[in-house]
Amino acid sequence: MSLKTITIWLVTFVLVLLFFYGLNHSIMGMQGLPLNWDLTPAQWTPEQ
Amino acid sequence: MNADYTQRSYSHFHWLWRVLFGLLLYLVVVIAGVAWAGSSIEDNIAPTGYVQVAAQSPLYSEAVAAQPDNALAEPEPAPKMTDKSYRRFGVSSRSVVWVLAQMHLFFGALVLAVPLFVFVIEFIGFKSGDARYDDMAHEFMKISLTAYAITALFGGSLALALFLLYPGIMNYMMGVFGAQMLVYAVLFFLESMLLYIYYYGWNAMRYGNAKWVHLSIGLLLNGVGTTLLVVANSWATFMMAPSGVNEVGAVIGGIWDVMRGPLWNPLNLHRFLANIAFGGAVVGAYAAYKFLSAKNEELRAHYDWMGYTSNFIAILAFLPLPFAGYWLMAEIYAYSQQMGITAMGGVLAWLFVLQAVLIGTILLAGNYYLWSGMSRTKGAKRYTHFIKYIAVVLVVSFLIWVTPHTLLLTSSEVAALGGSHHHLLGPLGIMPAKNIAVNLMLLATFLSFQLYRRSNKEITVSWAPVGNALLTAIYLVAIANIIYAGVYYGYFTNTVYKVGSSVIQVMSTLVVIVSGIVIDSLMFRGAKTLPSRWGQVSNRAQYALFALPVAFTWLMALMGYVRSSVRTNWHVYTVVKDTSQDNFIPTIGYAANMMTICTLLFLMFLLFIFWIASLSNTKQAPPGAAVEASA
Amino acid sequence: MVLLRVLGFSLALILVFTLTANLLPQVEGEVPVEKEIDLGALTMDSFVALGEDIYNNKGTCTLCHNDSGRAPDLSAMNTVAAANRHLKNSRYQGKATDAAAYLMESMVDPGIYVVSGFGKKGSNDTESPMPAVDKPPIQLRAVEMDAVIAYLQAKDGNKITVELPSEAPVSTAVAPSAVTTVAEASAKYGCQACHSMLGTESAVGPELNTIAQRMGVEEIRQSIIDPDAKVAKGFVGGMMPGDYLDKMSARELEMIVRFLAEGKE
Numbered sequence: 001m002s003l004k005t006i007t008i009w010l011v012t013f014v015l016v017l018l019f020f021y022g023l024n025h026s027i028m029g030m031q032g033l034p035l036n037w038d039l040t041p042a043q044w045t046p047e048q
Numbered sequence: 049m050n051a052d053y054t055q056r057s058y059s060h061f062h063w064l065w066r067v068l069f070g071l072l073l074y075l076v077v078v079i080a081g082v083a084w085a086g087s088s089i090e091d092n093i094a095p096t097g098y099v100q101v102a103a104q105s106p107l108y109s110e111a112v113a114a115q116p117d118n119a120l121a122e123p124e125p126a127p128k129m130t131d132k133s134y135r136r137f138g139v140s141s142r143s144v145v146w147v148l149a150q151m152h153l154f155f156g157a158l159v160l161a162v163p164l165f166v167f168v169i170e171f172i173g174f175k176s177g178d179a180r181y182d183d184m185a186h187e188f189m190k191i192s193l194t195a196y197a198i199t200a201l202f203g204g205s206l207a208l209a210l211f212l213l214y215p216g217i218m219n220y221m222m223g224v225f226g227a228q229m230l231v232y233a234v235l236f237f238l239e240s241m242l243l244y245i246y247y248y249g250w251n252a253m254r255y256g257n258a259k260w261v262h263l264s265i266g267l268l269l270n271g272v273g274t275t276l277l278v279v280a281n282s283w284a285t286f287m288m289a290p291s292g293v294n295e296v297g298a299v300i301g302g303i304w305d306v307m308r309g310p311l312w313n314p315l316n317l318h319r320f321l322a323n324i325a326f327g328g329a330v331v332g333a334y335a336a337y338k339f340l341s342a343k344n345e346e347l348r349a350h351y352d353w354m355g356y357t358s359n360f361i362a363i364l365a366f367l368p369l370p371f372a373g374y375w376l377m378a379e380i381y382a383y384s385q386q387m388g389i390t391a392m393g394g395v396l397a398w399l400f401v402l403q404a405v406l407i408g409t410i411l412l413a414g415n416y417y418l419w420s421g422m423s424r425t426k427g428a429k430r431y432t433h434f435i436k437y438i439a440v441v442l443v444v445s446f447l448i449w450v451t452p453h454t455l456l457l458t459s460s461e462v463a464a465l466g467g468s469h470h471h472l473l474g475p476l477g478i479m480p481a482k483n484i485a486v487n488l489m490l491l492a493t494f495l496s497f498q499l500y501r502r503s504n505k506e507i508t509v510s511w512a513p514v515g516n517a518l519l520t521a522i523y524l525v526a527i528a529n530i531i532y533a534g535v536y537y538g539y540f541t542n543t544v545y546k547v548g549s550s551v552i553q554v555m556s557t558l559v560v561i562v563s564g565i566v567i568d569s570l571m572f573r574g575a576k577t578l579p580s581r582w583g584q585v586s587n588r589a590q591y592a593l594f595a596l597p598v599a600f601t602w603l604m605a606l607m608g609y610v611r612s613s614v615r616t617n618w619h620v621y622t623v624v625k626d627t628s629q630d631n632f633i634p635t636i637g638y639a640a641n642m643m644t645i646c647t648l649l650f651l652m653f654l655l656f657i658f659w660i661a662s663l664s665n666t667k668q669a670p671p672g673a674a675v676e677a678s679a
Numbered sequence: 680m681v682l683l684r685v686l687g688f689s690l691a692l693i694l695v696f697t698l699t700a701n702l703l704p705q706v707e708g709e710v711p712v713e714k715e716i717d718l719g720a721l722t723m724d725s726f727v728a729l730g731e732d733i734y735n736n737k738g739t740c741t742l743c744h745n746d747s748g749r750a751p752d753l754s755a756m757n758t759v760a761a762a763n764r765h766l767k768n769s770r771y772q773g774k775a776t777d778a779a780a781y782l783m784e785s786m787v788d789p790g791i792y793v794v795s796g797f798g799k800k801g802s803n804d805t806e807s808p809m810p811a812v813d814k815p816p817i818q819l820r821a822v823e824m825d826a827v828i829a830y831l832q833a834k835d836g837n838k839i840t841v842e843l844p845s846e847a848p849v850s851t852a853v854a855p856s857a858v859t860t861v862a863e864a865s866a867k868y869g870c871q872a873c874h875s876m877l878g879t880e881s882a883v884g885p886e887l888n889t890i891a892q893r894m895g896v897e898e899i900r901q902s903i904i905d906p907d908a909k910v911a912k913g914f915v916g917g918m919m920p921g922d923y924l925d926k927m928s929a930r931e932l933e934m935i936v937r938f939l940a941e942g943k944e
Contacts, residue, residue, distance in 0.1 A: 016521040620814035633708025640700030
């Protein structure tokens, strides 16, 4: 496998990953359920 | 002619792709809009039920007492149902109406859906100048035409039965909808006229400017047909979530307020898509039937292609359907959480096991047909090794999906079932696991489609490696995201985040489908087409084309049972109580038997229609012909 | 031949679906039955039992109040203690001062105070997804809501503070059902006990079948809300109750007046 092929795969993979990361944030944000940077719920206090 | 038939690529299908793409975009916008609007769902809920009333005085009697004297100016409240509101002739009135309504809906769906894709196919034929598209469209239309008469027949019987057996509620409904029903009748006449002109004028307006006239009639026909659909839908959604009336059922808004309930548009979209899928499946069965009885290669090639097209239409319309269903369900929950739980978690919960069996059947049959179809071209060899992985994903997901659901019931129901949690239930029985499974099944099916489309092509664009890498990355990340969202939010956070995360899953699947269509259509530019041989497909594959309409028909009946049952013992939810003998939700077994009766009836009529369709092509030789030939 | 094979295949498939459905547990959806409560024979124990029955069935409370996390799991907690805790919460805006009033408040107006984590999606616990239980489709009567409170108090051994509905007439318990016809209104207010109307005879009060010939709309209305203002010839005053203005809704009053004055509904 050439260096060029590896670069193409890596770059597209990272870009797609970033896209989905942003997607998750925006979808949950739109529903009024914000997330922290690590995708954990930002608006949730485990209280009964 | 034969060679031409079997060697063609039929690349004109990119038109269909564009139509689907438009639909998907619309869906994305709608879902985003719903998610964005959040609270605006309440604004859509009409002034009935507790949403609007919450701001008023808390007790009903106070609310009535607090009304000003001029409250009298209001129209009459909904009547109370008494013994006189019902008639009964030995058999269960509900069962009579059930069968008639279901038959009317089956044929109505077929009649409204077929012209939709016939119009698109006709347009493709017109643009490409390929007469075969035109012929196929015309042949599809023949089925729709015979079905139309049967639709009207059942529609009339249904109306008669309703007014005869349920005079009380029908009287109220007539009062609420009033003149709108006349508009419906007028539209119905218009639909008949346009349908007959469209079919019988086909060859008279075949070329040149006349074709434009014919296409316009087709467009008009579909406009009227879709309007009929949404008008009829408003009756059903009014009964589920009444709007435009106050809490005692008196009409306080215009007809537009009555129609525009919170569930109207979700149901419109859901039925529109489902009708297309259903219609595609039914004409697919017609093609399969003709394929199996075909006597020569040319006919086999023709009906193979027709079957392929039908399956294509059915599955493509089916893919976005779960998302439309999701929207409908979300609006039901927003309208009344109690109604949502009745649908998803009460007595009806077991039904979703059945739904999984049916949708699983549809997806497996659709995928199997695609895989069989790959034998039409030699280029498919490059991709066949993928099939076994897709099959594994489909089967495993299917098994997770049918694992029984967690049940939420009232205590006597719990007693009847022996515990609210089924003893087989592991963590696989709960919703997040099912969401993962459903989305993966959809992705697997879409992958089958993409592979099928690639199997007869050699891609020549220079950036092909990037495109392939991008597609692969999108698939992998989307799958990871769907699993992550389901597992993490589903099992380790609270209910609110769990429900919210299913939107992530839905959107991930949609991103794959939309980006897959876009990237594919760009990559296929200038692609070299490998020869395909139509008619080469196995006979066994044709049975998949029968499994589709059978499962679709039964599924439609099943979902109708849920949609109607969520009203529980109300004719019009919260407004008119059902006090008849049949005001309970029947058991799933009883309902299944009703559905089977309806499906069998439908099948009989369908075979009759197929027979009629081929009868009209059969010409008896004139008695003198044989003599002349021998002379 | 093809036809038979196709038919056979389709039938087999349909059979599989039907069979699957019949193998699933068979449950019929129950319709809530309006139970007549015999107030005279009611003891606190049977009142609590009634509350438990309503909680589990007619009230459909357990659809959400269970261990699914949709709503606080009332059966797993000391409800009264939880109510007292919420009353002290700084977010509490309601009028209740004790647990019973708090519970009543959360049934008829669930949005007043939403327990943290159970609000509508995106509302950050400011809106409740719970329906008001005195409204359709649940439509609990006041007595029934009291019974539910009694049950919620009794189940954890707390003192029952709601009172038995001993004196309340049954008719008020049925209040939420709107009266829509003159016959129903007449039955509710007992017009035909004294007056001849709607096909029944009684000589205690003036007959009303031909009242339209003797009185106009205004006089009829006045005779209902203030019966002794003008007593008909041959009858004595003080016989007819004078509190119909308080008891009747505007809608009911006008319906009866219009019926008497015009002879039709």
